[in-house]
Every structure is written in structure tokens, then in C-alpha cells.
Amino acid sequence: MNYLGSKKRLSGFIYNVISHSLKLKLTDCSFCDLFAGTGIVGNYFHDKVKSIIYNDREYYSFVINTAFFSNVSEEKYRAMLAELNQLDGREGFIFNQYSECGTAGRLYFSSENGQKIDAIRMDIERRFKSSEIDQNFYMLLLATLLKAVDKVANKASVHCAYLKTVKTTATKNLHLLAVKRTEVSHPDYQIFNEDSNELITQVKGDILYLDPPYNGREYGSYYHLLNTIALYDIDFEPKGKEGLRPYNTSKFCLRSEAENVMFDLYKNAIFSIFS
Numbered sequence: 001m002n003y004l005g006s007k008k009r010l011s012g013f014i015y016n017v018i019s020h021s022l023k024l025k026l027t028d029c030s031f032c033d034l035f036a037g038t039g040i041v042g043n044y045f046h047d048k049v050k051s052i053i054y055n056d057r058e059y060y061s062f063v064i065n066t067a068f069f070s071n072v073s074e075e076k077y078r079a080m081l082a083e084l085n086q087l088d089g090r091e092g093f094i095f096n097q098y099s100e101c102g103t104a105g106r107l108y109f110s111s112e113n114g115q116k117i118d119a120i121r122m123d124i125e126r127r128f129k130s131s132e133i134d135q136n137f138y139m140l141l142l143a144t145l146l147k148a149v150d151k152v153a154n155k156a157s158v159h160c161a162y163l164k165t166v167k168t169t170a171t172k173n174l175h176l177l178a179v180k181r182t183e184v185s186h187p188d189y190q191i192f193n194e195d196s197n198e199l200i201t202q203v204k205g206d207i208l209y210l211d212p213p214y215n216g217r218e219y220g221s222y223y224h225l226l227n228t229i230a231l232y233d234i235d236f237e238p239k240g241k242e243g244l245r246p247y248n249t250s251k252f253c254l255r256s257e258a259e260n261v262m263f264d265l266y267k268n269a270i271f272s273i274f275s
């Protein structure tokens with residue numbers, strides 16, 4: 001996924017810096033990624049450390065990071081994807097608010113893909129509510145949908161604004177593909193969906209990796225559609241041309257607050273290594 005501030009290309013470098021500055025063996029250390037985003041850094045470290053924590057205040061990130069550890073069998077997963085990929089489109093919230101030919105006139109998705117997203121999202125919810133699938137499977141399917149959505153969204157890079165005309169990749173049919181999951185059965189991982197400065201008072205460990213926002217770009221607005229599709233809390237009124245959902249700006253994105261909130265984090269952190 002194309003993500004603002006992604007450390008995809010830097011994970012190896014981060015690993016080298018951290019592993020060379022340790023007194024303990026890395027395999028004896030716990031690792032906490034407090035601003036995990038796509039989970040790239042945690043995913044790189046998870047099988048090299050004793051235990052791992054992921055956290056991010058955005059729900060879509062929680063979904064994606066939870067799915068990485070899902071132990072649903074590959075056979076069951078692929079069979080479910082085949083069923084979901086066959087569904088006929090439905091004219092729901094995503095179609096009406098965010099798609100070509102929808103009532104709101106926002107062009108985030110082609111008409112077919114908007115309907116497909118609604119159909120798949122409703123079906124996942126139905127299966128979960130009827131206990132046909134458990135929480136673990138539910139999160140895996142949501143993450144799979146988010147990744148498929150990202151590939152066909154009619155946007156430049158982030159999900160906060162759409163292009164004026166539907167670009168070629170957005171005309172391709174949305175198709176669910178199995179997402180990458182960990183191949184090791186890691187006994188000790190935790191995924192949180194909390195504010196960093198709240199969570200830091202509840203956890204402790206060895207390595208604390210901090211990758212907060214470093215400018216005014218608020219992830220809750222830039223990736224609002226991923227949250228809306230993941231939550232599917234469709235009784236809110238999307239705001240303005242972009243169709244934003246309500247969100248709170250992170251203090252790390254505010255010039256007047258960023259320094260204070262970072263000091264507060266350091267003050268409360270009970271970790272031996274900061275990176």
C-alpha cells in the first residue's frame with residue numbers, strides 16, 4: 001500500500017541501526033512500534049524479537065496489522081475469497097457517496113467497483129454477525145478488502161481526494177487477493193488501536209520504535225475512506241467535496257502541540273532503547 005511516511009524501503013536500514021546498538025541479543029528483546037501504520041517495521045522485526053507490540057490510532061491500521069497474524073487456514077481463506085469475488089454489486093453507501101454515478105458525485109471509484117465494495121463489505125458483516133466467521137477471519141477479510149480497494153481507488157496517492165476523471169487502474173475490476181501473513185506462529189504479539197500517549201503509560205519493554213507524523217498531514221483525513229470501509233458506520237454525513245468523516249487531528253500534526261506531546265511520550269516511556 002502506498003502510505004505517507006512508509007518505511008518499506010528503510011526497514012533493513014532500521015534493523016541494522018537497532019541491532020548494532022544493542023547490548024542484549026535482539027532475540028531476547030521486546031519491540032514496540034507505537035505508530036505502526038502499515039505495520040511494515042513490525043512485520044520486519046516480528047520473527048527476530050522475543051515479543052512485539054503494534055499500535056496506531058487509525059482503525060484501518062489496526063485491521064491490517066491484526067490480519068498479518070491471522071491463523072485462518074489458507075484453504076478456508078482462498079475458498080472465501082472466491083465466494084466474495086463472485087458477488088453481484090450492490091448500490092450502498094460507498095456507491096452512493098464515493099463512486100461514479102453515485103448520488104454525491106464523488107469519483108473515488110468506478111461505478112462497478114463502488115457497488116462491489118458495498119456488496120463485499122455487507123457480506124463480510126453478515127457472515128460475522130451470524131457467527132459464520134469469527135473475529136480473526138473477519139479482520140483478515142476486512143484487511144483483504146482494504147488492500148484491494150487501494151489498488152482500484154481513483155486517487156493520486158492518498159485517499160483524501162479523487163481525480164477528475166477515472167484513471168486506467170481505477171477502471172480495472174476490484175478483485176480480492178490473499179494478503180501476506182506471517183509464516184511463523186509467533187507466541188507473543190499484541191495489536192492496539194490507541195493514542196500513543198495513552199498506551200505508553202500501559203506498556204513497557206526493551207526497544208521502543210517511534211515513527212510519528214512529522215508534518216501537518218493528518219492520517220485520519222488522508223485515509224478517511226479506509227476507515228469508512230473498515231468501520232462501515234454508514235449513518236454519518238460525509239463532509240464537503242472530499243466526503244470526509246469526522247476525525248480528530250493528531251497532536252503530532254499540530255505545530256503548537258508536537259513538541260509537548262513528544263516530551264510527554266519520552267517522560268512516560270519505560271523502555272531501555274529508543275529509536
Ligand SMILES: C[S@@+](CC[C@H](N)C(=O)[O-])C[C@H]1O[C@@H](n2cnc3c(N)ncnc32)[C@H](O)[C@@H]1O
Pocket residue numbers: 003004005006007008034035036037038039040041055056057058061194195196197211212213214219220250251252
Ligand atoms: C509516519 S506514519 C508511520 C508509518 C509506518 N512506520 C509505516 O511504515 O507504515 C505515522 C503513523 O502514526 C499514526 N498516528 C498519528 N498520531 C498518533 C497518535 N497520537 N497515536 C498513535 N498513532 C498515531 C498515524 O495514523 C500513522 O499511521
